[in-house]
Amino acid sequence: MAKKNDVIPSVLAFEKKLVASDGFLYGTSWEERLEKSSTKPVKLIEKSVRGTISNRLKPALQSDPLKLNAEVEKPNLQTVDNCALPEHLDTLKLTFTLKVLGGVDKPSASNGDGFNKVFPDVVRQYTEKSGFIELANRYALNIANARYLWRNRVGAEKIEVHVRADGKQWKFNAREFSLRDFHQTNSEVQELATLISSALSGKMPFLLLEVEAFALVGKAQEVYPSEELVLDKGKGQKSKILYHVNDTAAMHSQKIGNAIRTIDTWYPSYAENDRLPIAVEPYGAVTNLGKAFRSPKDKADFYSLFDRFALGEPLASQDEEHYVMAVLVRGGVFGKSSDKEKD
Template structure:
């Protein structure tokens, strides 16, 4: 059996995610008939002859003869693509989102004393702040269609429909900002109340059915998730897109990243070096920038804060408390090293 370290932290510690997304399936339709019918969007292959456009070595770039010889080489590519047909102008994306209770309840913990203190931390959070703020932010990320990612850019119209049992919400996504969570209305508030009820355990769980429509133009490309090809030597395609039973799709992980893009509590938010809301991550990592916005040196990362609060320290601020709880909702393996 693993031993807990001298700090009193569990060496085996994990939390199951409490917001669970399905994959997002992609369909084509028209804006006028979007409620009536939609056609599953298949992937298709393209084989193209591109040009050499990568940065060349100075010896080649500065020699006209070598440069001409290099750019004459064919850049042959076979890629996956997906698009609307020429009689469709609207992308439809559907997925489900389940919200569960017990955010601060470990799925595995080998230190009974630490587990008791984690549960106390969770109760302290509920008493002081509750899940209302987090629920509102998750609701706004549904309303603003952040989860469409690149498919959202340049859309003439954006609409999101959310259903749960006998309840239904309709959002015109351009009414809600991607840069902050200040704006709210009755529709957002009532959806947030349902999410809060599930997170706090007032109801056993909440299952939302989400449908988004983006009017992007006839025949326009759509952007499913791209598959990570680990063994590139054997594949003939340079880009492989994700599909489910022949239908172009978005990974559940990509949708989840968008829903949890609620962290405006990091130090650089609102400054020239910040990037607006970022996804809730232990180190505030934004991979496309190659930057971590929450570092142990600044004492703003999840582990620094969680270790303090889960061992009995009071929350330093509402912002820190919300961030720590949001990481637990995200889930993960957070055990301390037994060698420390």
């Protein structure tokens, strides 16, 4: 068998196979949620507010009441974006499309002849053994449970998801599906998963899903599109900027994609982490927790597994194979530098 340095290319990239659009936010009423005439785009509202000082203070200020009072008296003036349903509408509607592509066995860029000969057989063996069914079932469940609503999911009285694809249509009660259990399913989820697996395995050229999610949150209630990263917080800048497309509040495609690929229950500390699925990432990174759950030290990261898997070497479990393939579906640049470059 060839040496690893001869097989893993220095230039290696895979295009993502789950391509989500931006998500667009609309307001409607629960009783008329399927009537397009009752659907109104959700607009952003700019507010200027005076907040209180609430950040952690230096010890010198904490111990001196006069200095503390002087600090608290300072106005905390902010201009922020806000987003809420109109006063007469009680339901949030989120719409987006998701394209599922095949061709995981074909890198978008690779300068390794040895790798290009070996790797397609490795993917073919995985496809023959599992057919992408495990991954597809998890993606389908994340579509059905409306994980991509993120904060809008919290406190919603009812959540309903409609999916259209390939001339078929499905309706899901999102509350029936757990955000943690990927073994809970039904015939409709399995039917959707079968289509997704067919696209991933190349049995069909592509699959385009049209998704509509309805969340009954209450009249005039605040809703939550994506928040833009404020790089320049100079004078006159808003401290919170929400994302919109042509004046319609929206979610970033990256945020929707992150929710759909939150299927990794195979990382080592899954049981200790309250059985919480994380998004598929090469190092199991969860930025809001400031932690990487797949450490190279434990040989649980993508690169440690991929460098063996790509050569046809057996991994410790099929779960590790599922994880490696899920990262390839995610896409990315995975080239391996030479030892000289590392030094």
